[in-house]
Amino acid sequence: MQMMKESKTTSTPIPVSKKGSVPSVPQLEVFKNQNAILRNPLPFHHENFEKLGHTFMVKLGAGYKIIFTRDSETIKYILQKNHKNYQKSPLQTKDLGKYIGQGLLTSNGEHWRKHRRMVQPAFHKKKLVGLLDAMWSAVQDEIERIDASTVQNVLPLMGDVAFQVVARALFSAEDIRERMQKLQRITVLNQKMLIREMRRPYLKWWFQLDGSIKRHLELSKDAQNILNEIVEERLASGEEKDDLLDMLLQAKYEDGTAMPRKQLLDELLILFTAGHETTANALSFTLYLLAKHPEMQEEVYQETQKADFENGDQMQNLSLLIFTQQCIEEAMRLYPPVYVIDRVSIKDDIVDERKIKKRTTWLLSMYELHRSAHWDNPDEFRPERFAADVKKNHSDYYYPFGAGPRMCVGNNFAMYEMIMAVGGIVKKFKLTTDMDEVVLDPLVSLRPKEVVLRFSER
Numbered sequence: 280m281q282m283m284k285e286s287k288t289t290s291t292p293i294p295v296s297k298k299g300s301v302p303s304v305p306q307l308e309v310f311k312n313q314n315a316i317l318r319n320p321l322p323f324h325h326e327n328f329e330k331l332g333h334t335f336m337v338k339l340g341a342g343y344k345i346i347f348t349r350d351s352e353t354i355k356y357i358l359q360k361n362h363k364n365y366q367k368s369p370l371q372t373k374d375l376g377k378y379i380g381q382g383l384l385t386s387n388g389e390h391w392r393k394h395r396r397m398v399q400p401a402f403h404k405k406k407l408v409g410l411l412d413a414m415w416s417a418v419q420d421e422i423e424r425i426d427a428s429t430v431q432n433v434l435p436l437m438g439d440v441a442f443q444v445v446a447r448a449l450f451s452a453e454d455i456r457e458r459m460q461k462l463q464r465i466t467v468l469n470q471k472m473l474i475r476e477m478r479r480p481y482l483k484w485w486f487q488l489d490g491s492i493k494r495h496l497e498l499s500k501d502a503q504n505i506l507n508e509i510v511e512e513r514l515a516s517g518e519e520k521d522d523l524l525d526m527l528l529q530a531k532y533e534d535g536t537a538m539p540r541k542q543l544l545d546e547l548l549i550l551f552t553a554g555h556e557t558t559a560n561a562l563s564f565t566l567y568l569l570a571k572h573p574e575m576q577e578e579v580y581q582e583t584q585k586a587d588f589e590n591g592d593q594m595q596n597l598s599l600l601i602f603t604q605q606c607i608e609e610a611m612r613l614y615p616p617v618y619v620i621d622r623v624s625i626k627d628d629i630v631d632e633r634k635i636k637k638r639t640t641w642l643l644s645m646y647e648l649h650r651s652a653h654w655d656n657p658d659e660f661r662p663e664r665f666a667a668d669v670k671k672n673h674s675d676y677y678y679p680f681g682a683g684p685r686m687c688v689g690n691n692f693a694m695y696e697m698i699m700a701v702g703g704i705v706k707k708f709k710l711t712t713d714m715d716e717v718v719l720d721p722l723v724s725l726r727p728k729e730v731v732l733r734f735s736e737r
C-alpha cells in the first residue's frame with residue numbers, strides 16, 4: 280500500500296536519504312550512549328529526529344531493528360489505517376504481562392479483540408455517569424488528606440488519588456481501603472521492578488538468579504488473591520452495586536458465557552495498572568503547570584466557583600469546568616504520560632514509500648509529535664489551543680490516549696476524574712512552587728522526578 284508524502288510537522292529540513300531506506304543511527308553511537316539512553320531516551324530521540332528526519336532507524340544487531348517516528352501520517356497509518364498489521368511488542372505482552380497477566384493492555388489478536396468487546400461497554404459515557412458520585416467521593420477523601428502545612432511532592436499524592444478512584448469505581452465499597460493500599464503497594468513495587476529490568480536489560484540473568492523476579496511474581500499472586508477475595512465476597516453477598524465489577528461480572532462472550540475467573544482477575548489488575556500511574560503523572564504535571572501560571576490557576580479557580588460537586592449533578596459540574604479541561608489537555612500535550620507507543624509489524628509493509636520488513640519494531644513518539652512544528656510555540660503552556668472552536672485542527676497531532684482500535688478504553692473515565700481532581704484541589708488550595716523546571720523521568724510512562732508544591736488553603 281502506498282501512502283503519505285513527507286509530513287509538514289517539523290521545521291527541520293529532512294536530509295535526502297537513499298530512496299527506499301530509513302536513515303539509521305550508527306550502531307557504535309547507540310552502544311557508546313546506551314546508559315544515558317536507558318536513563319532518559321528523550322534527548323536521543325530528539326537529536327536524531329532533528330539530524331535524520333521524522334523517521335529513523337536503530338539497528339541492534341542480529342537483524343533486530345527499531346524504527347522511531349514522529350511523522351503524523353505514519354503514526355496514523357500504523358495505529359489506524361493499517362492497524363491490523365501491527366501488534367503490541369513483547370515488552371508489554373511478556374515483560375509487563377508476566378506481572379499483570381494477559382488482559383486488554385497486554386494481549387494481541389483474537390484474545391485481545393474478544394475481551395475489548397466485553398470490557399469497553401463498561402466504560403461507555405452513559406455507564407460512567409453512574410460512577411461519578413463514587414469518583415468524586417474518592418477524590419474528595421484524598422483532597423481532605425492533603426496537609427497544607429508543608430511543601431510536598433504531589434506525585435505520590437496523585438498516585439493515591441488515581442488508585443483510589445479506580446478502586447471506588449470498580450468496587451464501590453468503602454471497607455476495602457486496607458486491601459486497596461496493599462494492592463497499590465504491590466502495583467508500585469512491580470512497576471519499579473519492571474523499570475529495573477528495562478534500565479538494565481543485560482542484568483536479567485542476575486534478577487532471575489538473585490530471586491527478585493520470583494519475589495515480584497509472588498507479589499502478583501498476592502494481588503490476584505486480594506482481588507479474588509473481593510470478587511468472592513461480592514458473589515456471596517448477592518448484592519447488585521452497579522459498579523465496574525458488577526458490569527464485568529455480567530459481561531458475556533458472544534456465546535453467552537461469562538469471563539473465567541482468572542481472566543476477570545487479570546482484567547481487574549490491568550485496570551489498576553493502566554489507570555493509575557498515567558493519571559497520577561498527568562495530574563502532577565497539570566498541577567505543576569498551574570502553579571507556574573498563577574493567572575491560569577485563577578481562571579480555573581473562578582470556574583470552580585460555578586460547580587458544586589458535593590451536591591450538584593456531576594455531569595453538569597464537569598461540563599462547567601471547560602478551561603480546567605483545556606489545562607489538562609494542554610498538560611498532556613506537553614507531557615504525554617504514554618510518551619511512546621510501540622508496535623511490531625506482522626507482515627512486510629510499505630510505509631511512507633519505504634519497504635519495511637515484517638517483525639520490525641516501531642516506536643511512535645507522542646512526545647515529539649506533540650511538540651512538532653504543527654504547534655505554535657510548542658514548548659509554551661497555552662490551554663486555549665484546546666478551545667472548542669480550534670481543538671479539531673490538532674486532531675492529527677495529538678494522541679495522549681492513543682488512536683485506533685487500541686485507543687485507551689479509560690479515556691473518558693480519566694478525563695472525568697482529572698477534571699474533578701484538578702477542580703477540587705484548586706477550589707480548596709492556592710498552589711505555588713519554587714521549582715524552576717520539572718525534571719523528567721521517562722521510562723514505562725513519562726513522569727516527573729518530583730513536583731514540589733505549596734498548598735495554601737483559600
Ligand code: HEM
Nearest residue numbers: 383384553554557558561617679680681685687688689693
Ligand atoms: C491520563 C490518563 C491516561 C492516559 C494518558 C492513558 C493512555 C493510554 C494510551 C496511550 C493507551 C494506548 C496504548 C497503545 O496503543 O499501545 C492506553 C490503553 C489503555 N488504557 Fe489508558 N490512559 C489513561 C488512563 C486510563 C484509565 C483511568 C484506565 C482504566 C481505568 C485505562 C485503561 C487502559 C486500558 C485497559 C488500555 C488498553 C486498551 C487496549 O489495548 O485495548 N487508562 N491508555
